[in-house]
Amino acid sequence: MSRIGVFVCHCGENIARTVDTAAVAAALREHPGVAFATDYRYMCSDPGQALIKEAIAEHGLTGVVVAACSPHMHEATFRRACQQAGLNPYLCEMANIREQCSWVHDDREAATAKAIDLARTIVEKVKRNRPLDIIRIPVTRRALVVGGGVAGIQAALDIADGGHEVVLVEREPSIGGHMAQLSETFPTLDCSQCILTPRMVEAYQHPRIRLYTYSEVEEVEGYVGNFRVRIRRKARSVDEDLCTGCGDCVAACPSRRTPSEFEAGLAARTAIYVPFPQAVPNVPVIDRAACTRFRAMARGSTKEVCGRCAAACAKGAIDFSQEDAFVTEEVGAIVVATGFSLYHVGREQPPGLKGYGEYGYGEDPDIIDGLQFERLASASGPTGGEIRRPSDGRVPKTVVFVHCVGSRDREKGIPYCSKICCMYTAKHAMLYRHKVHDGRAVAFYMDVRAAGKGYDEFSRRAIEEDGAEYVRGRVSRIFRDGDVLRVWGYDTLSGEQVVVAADMVVLATAVRPQTGARELAQKLGVSTDAHGFVSEAHPKLRPVETSTAGVFVAGACQAPRDIPDSVAMASAAAAKVQALFSHDELEREPVVAVVDESTCVGCMRCATVCPYGAIEQREVCTVDGQVCGHVAYVNPGVCQGCGTCQATCLSKSIELETFTDEQVYGEITALAGWE
């Protein structure tokens, strides 16, 4: 026997001005199953909530309907009040007579009639509500961080310092990411590696961080609090436990022509290599595609060629027979921090992007990108920190910097701003001028975006103190003309064409997601946007969560981002992980689907449509244990409550709690009394 209490809120004047709240209460009082109805000025206030609690006690209410603002506003408030009064909170619902009624209609009669209708539908729904309990699932209090750049390192350290174990997976042989490649960082001109390497070492030595480098996430199963992750540890061909990092193998390697990834192609490395001297771990890796011995093996040769690294190794740490190994880690949360890659500018582009053939990148060695300039400027780089151009090693006397190569260009398929380029171009101009006092730095820009703390001052410094010439306009062509590169540009402020004879050109290329980011996102079940960046759950209010519970995001893999923001975001993601781990059990709203095994025929169409893979096949047995069929089963820990399964089920053998067929039917048929 239903005894529903209906509480109609005036919301001051917000509702009462347009809706006759007393009339609504009066109409609902007559509605079958309503035991009590009243109206009040501010239901969400303390006295308002007290009204509800008293009515529950006095009238033995079996359900509560508050006709007021949107449930998005105050459903939690009134559910809490009901719970405090001893009524199951899921027996409380709201009818929206403000945002969707009094605020959008003028006619008092029509608005009141509508408010009565809406309240009636919710009363009919609540009659069919069931008392539900919060779902509790266990949590594995270990985290996985994918990506060992500055964001991944920060997140791993924060979580580990918070007392939880972290598995940090990095696909390169060393952690450090792009930050390790930078010379100095804006706006302080701190040496990048100097501030990063202590963090790298800390992560490596941290008792609660398990570091897998040269490794990739192979497969992810499970759901928030309970993930199983299979990690591929690629074969280094070196035994990490025996290696002392002495470097003798590298010195002995005869294959020296592979372009170094760390040096952004400006220098070569050996086949057995450590990417950079400060690498963590300081254990080399054999690039089997470059190694003479492995290439021979791949060709089918049975002769044992080369092997000089093994001969040079005093510890016998080289192991040519090593194969990829797999480990499975159980974690409760995942942080994606895979960083970015740079738009490669040339004519050949993946689908959806176009290149700038007219800039000659990839065709002339003196046309380089920002990361390559960082390697030139870096003291540990291929030129020892001297700015020398790649073609002949001469010190360039005129360097042109071009902003926005790819970025902000719908034509090329990259409509967004890459955020960091204005700042690093100013930095590059400054570094160049510091190192080449008689050098000329010319920067072609569209805008100068320097929004961070100390950023505008920094970029002004490049112009006012370090003499960089800023030309507002774009570059139409760059081409080799004998000893120089001709840069054809335009100065929009003076209205004149500008041609610069440059010795070297640095292109500030667009920031793009890391290679393989989409595939990783699919493995994790997170969405990516049109450009391949990981999608956040809500752009304003949930920037470090994804729409997949338990998977968080940090750093440039979500959008172009500089170091301070990446670090901040990583700490934010770590805080979310800590919050997840702060409970013994995870609490989830019981809005989950449940299968009626007596009518389910196990066609599994529900499982096909479930976006979360929450539904599996389960055998059913007779009383004496004989398997007699199968049905569908919903894992309440994974189900997110969309209800697609139910609309897909032909026999309606699956019901979504709080939005059951009976509840919706009740709402529709309540409208039978339209006047």
Next chain:
Amino acid sequence: MDEAFEPRIVAFVCNWCTYTGADLAGTSRLPMASNVRVIRLPCTGRIDPLFILKAFDRGADGVIVSGCHPADCHYTAGNYHARRRFAVFRDLLEFVGVDPRRVTFSWVSASEGAKWRDVVNDTVATVRELGPFTAWRELAPADATARAGER
């Protein structure tokens, strides 16, 4: 058409996008027709053609089904399944002679308060022009418990 005819419209909307967009229309105080009664579902994926048929049974002259734009579904894919389901449903309705303008399908995001207002107003105007859905109401037996008060 009877000038006093006010169409009855039921709207089945998804909680995360359209319902929130409708709330935004409210916070923005965008005036709109009052004929629509909203029923909130978690996702368009949950919306069953049976709901629409039942709404017509119960005297609705028109129905609105609205949810998140493709790629924006809170549950990642519910609206893609709904899209196929509703394409077939609407083609079937048209084949059996129901005017497809009686059911409006829309994608209204949480930030599209004005679009919601337009969907509401346009649907009400269209259905007003189509007239009461007597063809469907006449399916009911004379003594059926359809609703009180014949218009």
Next chain:
Amino acid sequence: MKELQELARELLAGGEVRLVVGWEDGRRGARPAFVRDPDDAGRLIFDNRCVHNLATYLDPRRDHLAGPGRIALVVKGCDTLAVAGLLREHQVTREDLVLIGVRCGGVLETPDLPAPQPLTPETVAPRCHDCPVREPRLFDHVVGEPLPAPPQPAVTLDQRVAELEALPLEERWAFWRDQFAKCVRCHACRQVCPLCICERCVAEKTRPQWIDPAPHPRGTVNWNLTRALHLAGRCVGCGECERFCPVGIPLSLLNRKLQLVVKERFDHVPSDDPAQPAPIGEYRLDDREEFIR
């Protein structure tokens, strides 16, 4: 026929199957046969009166599949589409079945004749038009000689669908309303359909009661529309529903229309490959949404 009978005898005598489901001659004409004894295998026939879609006997709710051992099913190519549907929806496992495919040259509209008749544009079943599986592809054994293609029916299903679509809306509604008003809710269409596998059909659900059980027009319209919707992308076009309808509602037109819809919108045709997913349950990012504002 001899080939089929020999094969059935072998399968039964050797214990490979415990039951062969096929067709036999009966009092009224061809009818389903259930042969358990190898000596009875001579009952089995195949001719153009063998209209019945025997895949309907694979429904786990029936007892033919229950119990140890496998069963053999004699199937025309069109019937294998339904078998594939049942495999797709996990109602049977392939290992439990021995499929005896028969090469087909088209069937009549009715099995109720004392002997097979020549196929003419008037007598051939319209659904045989343009059949792509007269040579079955889903089978364990295949019997029979390749037969010539059936004649073009006097009026194809697609022509009749197009005729209806050419009518103005009100006339279309009048047509269907009157057709559905004939419905006596016997549910023969559902009972014979191989893809109607629900333990408790939504039409029998009372809490809530989406579909009125009574045979008044509101109930029958809702029933027939819901059934058509539930079969969208699953119906194989065997036409048994219409053949069984005692009051002659042109159900195959409804089903055919929805087959055309899923073909045009989702590029789907009924498939005899169980690995091919059904269109409702899948989606593509670029599915047409011209009807959504």
